[in-house]
Amino acid sequence: MKRAERKRFMLALVAVIIMSLVFTSCSSSEDVKTEDNGEKKEPIRLTIWHQSVGDADPTSKLITEAINEWNEAHPDIIVEEDGVTGEQYKTRIKTALAAGEGPDLCYMWGGSFVQPYIEAGKLLPIDEYVDDTVLSKLIEGTINGCTYNGKIYSLPMYTFIASLYCNTELFEKAGAKIPSTYDELVDAVKKLRAAGITPVVLGEKDRWPGMYWYDIMAMRQAGSDETKAALKDPSKFNSPDFIEAARKLQELVDLGAFNENMFSMSFDEMVTAFANGEAAMIYQGNWIQAAVEDPESPTKGKVVAKPFPVFTDGKGTVTEFYGGAVDGFYINATTPHPKEAAEFLIFLSEKLGKGGYLAGAGLPCWNTEGLDTSNLNPLTVQTADLMKTATSFITWWDNILPAEASEIHKNLVAELLAKKLTPEEFCQQMSQVEGSTLPLN
Amino acid sequence: MNTVLSDKKAICFFVIPTILIYIAVIFLPIVMSINYSMLKWDGIGKGTFIGFGNYIELFSDSRFLNSVVHSFLFAFVSIFIQLPISLLFALILANGVKGEKFFRTVYFIPVIMSTVVIGQLWSKIYNADYGLLNTFLKAIGLGSLARDWLGREDTALIASFIPILWQYVGYHMLIMYSGAKSISADIYEAAKIDGASAIKTAFKITIPLMKPVLKVSVMFSLIGSLKVFDLIYVLTKGGPFFSTEVPSTYMYTIIFDSYRYGYGSAIAVFIVVECLVLTVLFDKLIKV
Numbered sequence: 001m002k003r004a005e006r007k008r009f010m011l012a013l014v015a016v017i018i019m020s021l022v023f024t025s026c027s028s029s030e031d032v033k034t035e036d037n038g039e040k041k042e043p044i045r046l047t048i049w050h051q052s053v054g055d056a057d058p059t060s061k062l063i064t065e066a067i068n069e070w071n072e073a074h075p076d077i078i079v080e081e082d083g084v085t086g087e088q089y090k091t092r093i094k095t096a097l098a099a100g101e102g103p104d105l106c107y108m109w110g111g112s113f114v115q116p117y118i119e120a121g122k123l124l125p126i127d128e129y130v131d132d133t134v135l136s137k138l139i140e141g142t143i144n145g146c147t148y149n150g151k152i153y154s155l156p157m158y159t160f161i162a163s164l165y166c167n168t169e170l171f172e173k174a175g176a177k178i179p180s181t182y183d184e185l186v187d188a189v190k191k192l193r194a195a196g197i198t199p200v201v202l203g204e205k206d207r208w209p210g211m212y213w214y215d216i217m218a219m220r221q222a223g224s225d226e227t228k229a230a231l232k233d234p235s236k237f238n239s240p241d242f243i244e245a246a247r248k249l250q251e252l253v254d255l256g257a258f259n260e261n262m263f264s265m266s267f268d269e270m271v272t273a274f275a276n277g278e279a280a281m282i283y284q285g286n287w288i289q290a291a292v293e294d295p296e297s298p299t300k301g302k303v304v305a306k307p308f309p310v311f312t313d314g315k316g317t318v319t320e321f322y323g324g325a326v327d328g329f330y331i332n333a334t335t336p337h338p339k340e341a342a343e344f345l346i347f348l349s350e351k352l353g354k355g356g357y358l359a360g361a362g363l364p365c366w367n368t369e370g371l372d373t374s375n376l377n378p379l380t381v382q383t384a385d386l387m388k389t390a391t392s393f394i395t396w397w398d399n400i401l402p403a404e405a406s407e408i409h410k411n412l413v414a415e416l417l418a419k420k421l422t423p424e425e426f427c428q429q430m431s432q433v434e435g436s437t438l439p440l441n
Numbered sequence: 442m443n444t445v446l447s448d449k450k451a452i453c454f455f456v457i458p459t460i461l462i463y464i465a466v467i468f469l470p471i472v473m474s475i476n477y478s479m480l481k482w483d484g485i486g487k488g489t490f491i492g493f494g495n496y497i498e499l500f501s502d503s504r505f506l507n508s509v510v511h512s513f514l515f516a517f518v519s520i521f522i523q524l525p526i527s528l529l530f531a532l533i534l535a536n537g538v539k540g541e542k543f544f545r546t547v548y549f550i551p552v553i554m555s556t557v558v559i560g561q562l563w564s565k566i567y568n569a570d571y572g573l574l575n576t577f578l579k580a581i582g583l584g585s586l587a588r589d590w591l592g593r594e595d596t597a598l599i600a601s602f603i604p605i606l607w608q609y610v611g612y613h614m615l616i617m618y619s620g621a622k623s624i625s626a627d628i629y630e631a632a633k634i635d636g637a638s639a640i641k642t643a644f645k646i647t648i649p650l651m652k653p654v655l656k657v658s659v660m661f662s663l664i665g666s667l668k669v670f671d672l673i674y675v676l677t678k679g680g681p682f683f684s685t686e687v688p689s690t691y692m693y694t695i696i697f698d699s700y701r702y703g704y705g706s707a708i709a710v711f712i713v714v715e716c717l718v719l720t721v722l723f724d725k726l727i728k729v
Contacts, residue, residue: 091697098484098702116700120486205592205680261569263681264592403483403700415682 044077044337046344047103048329049096051089058290058359059352066351070344077340097122097332104335105345108154110145110326111399111438112406117330118148124331125151129342137350142365144439145326145395154328155349158362160285161323161387162212163305165292165379170197170280179309180318182220182248189257192280200252201279203270204262204417207410208398212283214249214413215397216308216322221245223315224392228440231400238431241315246416246423248311253417263418275299283308285323289360289379305382317391324393326365363387400440405433471713477706484702495707505708508679508686515602515687516666520659523606524613527658531617532643545618548611556608560675563604567591567676591677594684601676601685605669613658620654621647660723664716688712 048067052059060083067079082103084092089107096102097117108114108123117123130152135143138156146154166178171188174195179185192199204210219227222241230236252258259265259279274282275291277299282288292303310318328349331341353366358373360380373381398406412429415421421429478495482488499505530548534541551559566573569589578587590600624647632642648655670689673679679686679694688708696705 094484094697116483116485122485205678207680261589261592264564264567264569264589264597264677403698407694407699411682414680418682420682 043075044340046077046079046105046335046337046341048079048081048105048344048348049089049093049103050081050083050107050329051086052107053083053085058361059356062352062355062359062361063348066348066355069351070347077337077344079344100334102332102334104332104337104341105329105348106332108327108330109399110154110328111395112402112436113399114153114330115148115438116403118153122333123153124333124335124338124341125153126155126331126342126345127152129339130155130346134346134350137367139365139367142326145324146328154326154330155346156326156365157328157349157352158356158364158366159324159326159387160287160362161321161383161390161393162216162283162285162308163383163386164308165274165282165284165288165303165305167274167277167280167299167303169299169302170277173197174280176280178304178306180306181309182311182314185309186251186255188280189252189255193256198259198279199257200259200281200283201265201270201273202258202262202282202417203265203267204414205265206267207414208396209267209270209284210262210417211397211410211413212322213252214245214416215394216283217249217311218242218245219320219322219394220308220311220316221248221314223317224320224394226315227394231394231397231436231440234405234433234435235431238427242430243423243427244313246426249416250419250423253419258417263414277302286362286380286383289377289383293360293377293379301378303379305379305386307386319389319391321387321390321393323395324387324390325395325399357384394440400436400438402434402436405435408433471710474706474709474713477703478710480703480706482703483700484696485700488703491703495704496711498704499707499711504683504686505688505691507683508688508691511598511685512667512669512687514598515605515669516663518602519606519609519662519666523610524655524658524662527610527613528617528648528655530610530614531621532647534614534618535621535647536639545615548614550611551608552612552615554608556671557675559604559608560672563672564591564676567600592681594681597677597681597685601673604676605672608672609662609665613662616658616661617651617654620651624650656727660720663719663723667716667719668712688715 050059050063052063054060063081063083067081071078083089093102093106093108097106102122108117114123134155142156142159143152146152146156164179168178170192171178174188174192174197176188176191176195177184179188189199202209202213218241221244222230222239226236226241230239230242236242259273265273270282271284271288271291273279274288275294275297286305289305291297292299294300307318308322310316329345331338331345335341350366352361353364354368354371356362357364357366357368357380358371358376360377363380363384376384394400397409400406401409409430412421412426416423416426477488479490479492480488481491481494530544534544538544565571567590569575569587569592572590574590575587578584588596590596628646628650629642632646637645668689669687670693673685673687673690674693677685679690683691689712692705692708692712695701695708
């Protein structure tokens with residue numbers, strides 16, 4: 001290559017590199033433009049991340065509808081959504097918020113999941129944007145779960161409670177009675193086993209479904225107040241009531257209450273198995289109703305939702321519920337448009353709160369007066385009625401306990417189910433975990 | 442072109458972009474991980490510096506040590522079971538069986554399939570109720586052997602190794618196959634004239650001449666086993682009771698479920714150092 005040619009070659013290379021730099025920086029310069037030109041016709045763009053994807057999830061459709069409605073009504077504030085499924089979403093939002101690259105609005109699980117982000121100042125309090133007219137539309141008390149250190153960070157949409165879902169057809173086949181006390185539960189388990197039916201299906205590969213069983217049994221045995229105290233100060237777990245709850249859980253294991261392959265079964269497989277009529281009972285949140293009430297589900301119309309059986313020797317009552325979690329959307333503290341984001345948040349929360357209830361996604365946190373509830377499926381009505389009887393809620397323990405403590409809790413329950421631990425060892429180890437600093441109203 | 446390549450400026454011009462990208466995506470993250478591994482940090486707020494505290498905890502954490510044992514066990518199984526199978530396939534194919542191309546493609550299919558697909562496939566095969574494996578065992582009268590393969594501590598580890606071995610047999614076969622194919626035909630001709638049998642040819646000519654390729658395969662297999670993650674995560678998530686946990690799945694749980702970025706980073710650094718040390722050692726010890 002001659003000298004002149006070489007020079008040209010180098011020039012071309014430089015040109016290519018400069019061009020590539022220009023192109024890659026294009027996207028960021030665009031953002032800057034929209035931030036500064038509020039007065040010009042350039043619309044504001046808000047991004048929202050959520051975890052509701054897939055056809056079976058009614059929320060997924062509702063979010064898209066709500067966003068479309070908003071975008072039509074507000075051409076100057078365009079909202080863009082981006083969703084990935086639950087476990088992936090957790091990883092993604094943690095990484096993005098930690099790196100300061102989060103969206104304007106994001107879905108967050110309540111309690112100990114969102115707490116560290118609030119303490120680190122990553123999320124925006126919205127008190128100044130939420131006025132009394134908004135608050136008056138909420139069912140009383142539901143705002144508590146969105147309040148941290150006296151400031152409102154989010155609005156509730158709909159909530160979930162766990163209930164014991166019973167397949168009436170299988171109960172009839174085994175001649176068993178739908179249990180309302182622990183003794184009846186034991187009796188039903190025996191009869192179902194004798195009839196060759198799996199009494200309870202449990203997907204313990206994901207570990208949290210088993211946690212639900214121990215947690216509600218502990219609440220039935222020790223009662224709501226004692227349980228709340230223990231969650232704040234876990235040394236109280238090392239006491240007779242919690243040991244007795246663990247013993248009862250192992251008693252159910254010994255009676256063959258759970259499916260034999262529980263340790264290799266995932267949550268999804270568990271729900272499918274129940275909806276296919278392969279087991280008589282499941283203790284889960286109302287998000288499983290969509291699968292059961294699906295037109296093609298063999299169990300449609302055969303399932304009833306009941307509160308978890310009470311223990312005659314326990315302090316818990318039938319009106320104490322496991323659940324009532326408040327998850328919802330939160331605003332990134334670094335968003336350039338806090339006011340618009342808050343307006344959208346209020347719009348979306350109400351829209352999803354009401355629409356979600358009607359679509360069977362969850363139980364309402366917003367005033368439902370004037371809504372046409374005639375098309376609601378029976379399970380939603382049953383659980384909504386159950387929730388009306390509630391005197392207290394304790395939400396999912398893995399949302400109450402700090403992250404590491406809830407990991408330990410879930411692992412310990414799995415070991416309890418496998419009988420690798422005695423009830424005493426279980427409670428001894430539970431008493432060592434870090435307690436919750438949440439208010440637990 | 443020679444004048445361009447002997448010009449130092451031109452060399453820099455070509456090399457620097459690659460080096461910059463390499464530093465940005467490989468070197469910097471490692472340095473940052475080392476930095477994080479000295480912190481007690483939940484990944485959100487500010488971390489506190491605790492020096493080697495995480496590393497001290499690491500080596501007294503029985504759950505972590507067990508996961509390391511599992512990964513070495515896996516490396517052992519890969520090298521002594523998977524590679525011989527690959528070698529056998531490679532030799533048979535290189536010998537020119539009928540449909541050589543067809544088999545080559547078939548063995549390679551698992552490699553190009555998505556790991557999640559393979560994970561789903563095998564978790565259905567292992568399913569205790571309707572799985573292929575249990576159904577087969579019951580059909581041939583061995584119903585007593587049927588069990589919940591991935592749900593029991595005694596079988597879960599080996600049951601989760603098998604799909605990974607199965608997946609990469611084709612990969613190593615292809616490496617070895619190309620090694621075997623690159624041996625000059627003259628040598629085989631000479632061997633044939635001298636009356637060497639096919640097996641003798643394989644052991645005395647093909648395998649010795651393939652040594653550099655075999656070394657590469659063993660190295661890939663070793664390093665791949667130590668950092669295995671995806672299939673284990675899909676199949677068992679490290680459970681039941683950590684019986685299938687390997688360092689990378691443990692790291693994932695620690696970071697994303699327990700919020701311990703510092704401790705998780707220490708595990709990440711351990712995996713990097715472990716792989717580097719073993720690669721260098723292996724290279725020095727085995728001279729080909």
